[in-house]
Amino acid sequence: MQPLDLIGYLSGIILPFVAVPQLIRVLKLKHAGSLSLTTYFMLFVGQGSQVIYAIHIHAWPVLMSGGFGFCVNTTLLIIMLRWRNAEHQPRHS
Numbered sequence: 001m002q003p004l005d006l007i008g009y010l011s012g013i014i015l016p017f018v019a020v021p022q023l024i025r026v027l028k029l030k031h032a033g034s035l036s037l038t039t040y041f042m043l044f045v046g047q048g049s050q051v052i053y054a055i056h057i058h059a060w061p062v063l064m065s066g067g068f069g070f071c072v073n074t075t076l077l078i079i080m081l082r083w084r085n086a087e088h089q090p091r092h093s
Helices: 003-017 021-028 036-055 060-083
Strands: none
Touching: 003 060, 021 060, 036 060
């Protein structure tokens, strides 16, 4: 195994979990107003494209990694769109 392979595996393990703490916080506080809709939309498009490409080239490790990240970011995007105009959201710091 080459050192660059290890870097690839490391990124494949870490990157899908980047948004998990944010998702947990949003679900706990029931507030998503401070998040950037543009950022999560761009992540949705980018990771969705990655998943489609990984399927096309049969890169299953990339599909698993990108698919998990896509699911987490899609969940955050849906919550943001759903709660964006909800006035019942409590605001916590």
